[in-house]
Amino acid sequence: MTQTPASDQQTALVTGASSGIGVDFARELAGRGFDLILAARRVDRLENLRAELTEEFGVTVDVLAADLSSRAGAEKLHRDVQGLSRPVNMLVNNAGLGRFGPTLNQSVDELDEMIQLNVTSLTVLTRLFAADFKQQGGGYILNHASFSAIQPPAHYSVYAGTKAYVLAFSQALNQDVRGDGIRVTALCPGFFTSEFLTKAQQDPGLIVKLIMLKPRAVARAGIRSVLRGKPVIIPGVGFKLLNLVLRLAPRSFATGLADFALKY
Numbered sequence: 001m002t003q004t005p006a007s008d009q010q011t012a013l014v015t016g017a018s019s020g021i022g023v024d025f026a027r028e029l030a031g032r033g034f035d036l037i038l039a040a041r042r043v044d045r046l047e048n049l050r051a052e053l054t055e056e057f058g059v060t061v062d063v064l065a066a067d068l069s070s071r072a073g074a075e076k077l078h079r080d081v082q083g084l085s086r087p088v089n090m091l092v093n094n095a096g097l098g099r100f101g102p103t104l105n106q107s108v109d110e111l112d113e114m115i116q117l118n119v120t121s122l123t124v125l126t127r128l129f130a131a132d133f134k135q136q137g138g139g140y141i142l143n144h145a146s147f148s149a150i151q152p153p154a155h156y157s158v159y160a161g162t163k164a165y166v167l168a169f170s171q172a173l174n175q176d177v178r179g180d181g182i183r184v185t186a187l188c189p190g191f192f193t194s195e196f197l198t199k200a201q202q203d204p205g206l207i208v209k210l211i212m213l214k215p216r217a218v219a220r221a222g223i224r225s226v227l228r229g230k231p232v233i234i235p236g237v238g239f240k241l242l243n244l245v246l247r248l249a250p251r252s253f254a255t256g257l258a259d260f261a262l263k264y
């Protein structure tokens with residue numbers, strides 16, 4: 001069983017809390033009584049969210065400016081959190097970025113930006129906070145992967161590769177650090193509404209619009225799962241079933257299906 005830290009008050013660090021599902025993670029955690037540290041580059045948005053959550057839930061919220069597009073940025077965020085002198089016992093590694101389109105139309109800089117944010121910074125933060133959690137006697141890490149980690153769609157090749165890394169890394173690490181009272185969960189949702197598709201430059205077709213999940217429900221499933229120590233969570237009955245089918249199907253069929261779903 002995961003032990004709670006010396007103080008009864010729980011504190012969660014949420015990266016990428018300035019838009020999209022990061023806001024829902026923050027709301028879900030505040031609703032459960034967690035104090036919060038919110039991190040992203042757009043600090044004005046974090047400040048607005050801080051005011052809202054403090055007023056509505058009466059929790060303590062700190063805001064940290066963080067650019068996680070490099071290892072140095074992730075290390076700085078860890079130092080900044082330590083500087084707050086508030087023991088954190090949950091890390092929600094949510095900040096992430098996708099690029100849609102033929103891989104050869106994506107510049108090497110764009111691909112590197114995705115890998116730095118989705119893989120390098122997530123790994124560095126996980127490693128640094130896991131060491132703190134071990135010292136404290138336990139903690140929770142929720143790593144945001146994607147359903148594309150399970151079935152990589154064409155035109156999201158590098159993004160899907162980064163998310164497959166997040167899934168494999170989190171699953172293995174969960175087993176690795178269980179004895180230290182640390183629980184690691186990989187969250188693998190399908191599409192949901194946020195700024196993601198616009199930034200990825202994907203114009204969603206009918207199928208994507210029809211299968212869109214609700215971000216608040218995804219955030220709730222993620223938080224509930226990490227608190228219960230589940231290694232992997234695929235939100236939504238439809239995606240759970242699809243996962244089972246895809247596990248049995250030939251890979252060429254599965255890849256073709258994902259391609260079709262994104263085209264129409």
Ligand SMILES: NC(=O)c1ccc[n+]([C@@H]2O[C@H](COP(=O)([O-])OP(=O)(O)OC[C@H]3O[C@@H](n4cnc5c(N)ncnc54)[C@H](OP(=O)(O)O)[C@@H]3O)[C@@H](O)[C@H]2O)c1
Nearest residue numbers: 016018019020021040041042068095096191192194195196
């Ligand atoms: N939307 C989907 O359909 C979907 C499906 C599966 C998984 N996901 C995953 O969900 C996570 C959240 O994305 P979202 O859908 O909520 O999209 P979003 O609205 O674009 O949110 C992305 C968040 O990441 C932060 N971020 C981006 N680059 C950053 C950087 N260099 N340094 C620090 N923070 C950075 C952004 O904040 P700033 O720009 O203010 O820094 C923002 O708060 C991502 O990991 C994504 O891969 C999304």
